[in-house]
Amino acid sequence: MPDLLSRLSLLGIGGHLEPARPLGRSASVTVVIPVYNYGRYLRQCVASVTEHQPGVDVEIIIVDDKSTDDSLDIAQALASKDARIKIIQHHTNKRAIATYNDGLEAATGEFVALLSADDLLTPGALTRAAALLLAKSSVGMVYGHAIRFSSELPSPRTTGTEWIVWPGADWLRTRCRSGFNVISSPEVVMRTSILRAIGGYRPDLPHAGDFEMWLRTAAVSDIGFLVGVDQAYYRDHAVNMNKEMFKSGTAQGKLIDLKQRWQSFEAVFSGAGRDLPEKESLIRTARRTVARHALDHANYAYARGFHDFPIDEYERFAYEIDADAQNTRAGRALARRKRLGMTSLPLHPLWAPSAAALRFSELVRRWRRRKIGV
Incomplete structure (x- = not known):
């Protein structure tokens, strides 16, 4: 039975709650893994993609951004044992946005996900996302919940029975009313054709690039949410990029976040959403x-x-x-x-x-x- 609280929470924001369906056919998904000095996490990250994702043909693209640790050596060792793994090697450090875009441009799967090397997918995450994307051709992006963790992995919820699908304009309107980004990033799977239509991450929004990408996607497609499941693990640790580069959690960091969120709205409504x-x-x-x-x-x-x-x-x-x-x-x-x-x-x-x-x-x-x- 649909959750009454979920139905009540959707009132006024346009989302449609419906029963989840199983994966209708095999699907190809490219997972881009950008890495910079995260060699200690890379094996576990790759294993979360290659294992326990039934019904999905996986392509993995590891993009090493001139790491100074053993990240590249580990990536090459993994690729030597698994033909599904490809490596893009930067000979100079290009930083995050260029690294993301290089990997996304090389994706060949029907669907695509961006997974930082310090994060993980949950079992069945790609299967569940692909099922919704195959069933709903209007949906350009699917996400679920991401578990934040710092040491031991909590047990994930993997047996959701419902989906929510929003018309893109309704999801976008809700973001304008709320102003917050509701997606960490590793829990997202996109339709590759939509990504090609809207383009990659913007280099002028290094802190809010994800948020702007989600807004831009909603401007041209519907948005899907997997109810009651955990799609990814987001790792909290002392050298997390947001803490190092953007002072996350501090007063100055919150102001940076506010400014880039506003710039994201400006960018979308002067670009992909200009004709809404x-x-x-x-x-x-x-x-x-x-x-x-x-x-x-x-x-x-x-x-x-x-x-x-x-x-x-x-x-x-x-x-x-x-x-x-x-x-x-x-x-x-x-x-x-x-x-x-x-x-x-x-x-x-x-x-x-x-x-x-x-x-x-x-x-x-x-x-x-x-x-x-x-």
């Missing part, structure tokens, strides 16, 4: 949403007494993209808090309810992401 009937209303919604997020961060910093938080930078960014943001609820709240100043207490008593509400909304957002993908 709702383009103007969608970009207005995205503009207001991202500005609100910036002001929410500033308001939360005031409520918690974070004196070192770069509030002025967040406020300036919000007003740069939405000149009317100061007249919104979040803008008026920030003006009040600036007049009253911060407290030395861990949580300002006047603003505790709004801070708690913000935290609660974050919990709800995470629940929705796991439950129905948005």
Whole structure:
């Protein structure tokens, strides 16, 4: 029976819940594995692709971006034992976006996935994704849930019985209203023909390239979600690229993320989505949403007494993209808090309810992401 909560969660956002179907025929899937100094993870990553993916003809393209560890040696050893594995070797370090694109351009499978060398697929992930893509020719991208882990692998959910399919415009509208990226990356499988139509990752969006790619895909195709299954493992560790390059988890990192999310919306609506009937209303919604997020961060910093938080930078960014943001609820709240100043207490008593509400909304957002993908 369809989950009642899933059905209720879909109200107003256009997704259609339906029973999952088994894989209708054998499917070819290319998995691109970019690697830079992740030799210690590469064997496990490749094994997650070559094992326990029934009904799928796999092609693996490992792209070594001039690693200085044993990544290339390990890749070559794996390729010598498995004809399905191909290697692209960079003779200079081209960095992430060029590495992704080189691998994707070489893909020959009907479907394609990009899997970082420190991440893993779950058993049957490619089978489940291919089943939806074969059954729904309008769908250009399928994703599920990604498990975050740092040491031992948690047991994945692999027996989902339902799919959600969104018209691309509905999925895109929901992203404009939310403003958040709901996909880590390794849990995505794309239709290769759609990737060829929209092009690869943009080098001017190194932090939000994935998000912009998903938005661009929704501008030209429908989007599928595999309900109740875990499609990949996303590894958290000290040398994760987001932590090293983009200060993930810090105040500056969050601001970088906000700015690149906004640039992603701008890029999509000036490119693949420029002819969408709702383009103007969608970009207005995205503009207001991202500005609100910036002001929410500033308001939360005031409520918690974070004196070192770069509030002025967040406020300036919000007003740069939405000149009317100061007249919104979040803008008026920030003006009040600036007049009253911060407290030395861990949580300002006047603003505790709004801070708690913000935290609660974050919990709800995470629940929705796991439950129905948005």
